Amino acid sequence: MDEPADNSRGRTSSTSSLPTGEGIVIDIGTGDGTFVYESALRNPKKFFIGIDASARPLEKISEKIHRSPRKGGAPNALFLEAAVERLPDELYGVADEVYVQFPWGSLLSAVILPDAEVLRAIRRICASGASLGVVVSIDPRRDAGEMNRLGIGPISVEHIDRVLAPRYRVAGFEIRERAQLDRWNSSNLLSSWARRLSASSGRVVHAWMADAIETPSS
Numbered sequence: 102m103d104e105p106a107d108n109s110r111g112r113t114s115s116t117s118s119l120p121t122g123e124g125i126v127i128d129i130g131t132g133d134g135t136f137v138y139e140s141a142l143r144n145p146k147k148f149f150i151g152i153d154a155s156a157r158p159l160e161k162i163s164e165k166i167h168r169s170p171r172k173g174g175a176p177n178a179l180f181l182e183a184a185v186e187r188l189p190d191e192l193y194g195v196a197d198e199v200y201v202q203f204p205w206g207s208l209l210s211a212v213i214l215p216d217a218e219v220l221r222a223i224r225r226i227c228a229s230g231a232s233l234g235v236v237v238s239i240d241p242r243r244d245a246g247e248m249n250r251l252g253i254g255p256i257s258v259e260h261i262d263r264v265l266a267p268r269y270r271v272a273g274f275e276i277r278e279r280a281q282l283d284r285w286n287s288s289n290l291l292s293s294w295a296r297r298l299s300a301s302s303g304r305v306v307h308a309w310m311a312d313a314i315e316t317p318s319s
């Protein structure tokens with residue numbers, strides 16, 4: 102039988118004591134946990150942690166991961182209730198990959214404005230050489246009220262290069278790839294909101310990938 106897909110980079114977090122030893126993935130603002138759950142099933146050698154400020158949407162999936170693997174259990178997945186502004190100290194230095202996908206509210210403004218404190222908090226949970234992937238989807242017409250409330254302007258590749266790149270660098274992340282995804286393939290992203298939003302034609306999706314770098318403050 103073929104090995105399940107595993108996008109491991111063959112390197113583990115320095116503090117990892119996982120028996121699988123293939124890396125720890127943290128999804129911040131995980132929502133209903135679909136990305137973590139589906140990724141855990143596809144990548145059994147990695148450990149996935151989904152974090153969200155709101156625990157309620159995670160109730161079902163938190164029960165499901167504890168079933169036996171034959172009945173849909175995922176022993177390599179875990180969910181935590183926490184706001185990005187107050188990530189548990191136990192996570193410091195553990196993540197090999199961090200994702201923030203389709204954030205809203207304070208999480209959205211943190212990655213787009215960006216909020217230096219929150220970026221540094223995300224950097225603190227990263228192991229050396231970790232990667233950060235962010236996917237943001239905005240409908241300039243429908244989301245206008247929320248964008249105004251959060252003080253967010255239109256997102257563009259130019260905004261990523263001119264505003265985000267230098268601020269991410271100060272917080273300990275070097276943005277190495279960024280793109281506007283015109284025809285984004287939601288099925289690759291695995292999350293519930295990816296599927297839900299892909300049906301909405303007015304949405305503009307941007308994604309950027311960054312590497313954790315050393316800074317004087319990190």
Ligand SMILES: C[S@@+](CC[C@H](N)C(=O)[O-])C[C@H]1O[C@@H](n2cnc3c(N)ncnc32)[C@H](O)[C@@H]1O
Pocket residue numbers: 129130131132133152153154155183184185186201202203204205206207208209292293294295
């Ligand atoms: C649109 S949902 C996206 C959920 C999931 N990432 C997905 O793609 O299906 C945004 C999520 O961000 C979470 N969120 C918003 N602000 C947050 C914060 N400050 N810290 C942690 N999670 C937050 C919300 O509770 C919500 O579950």
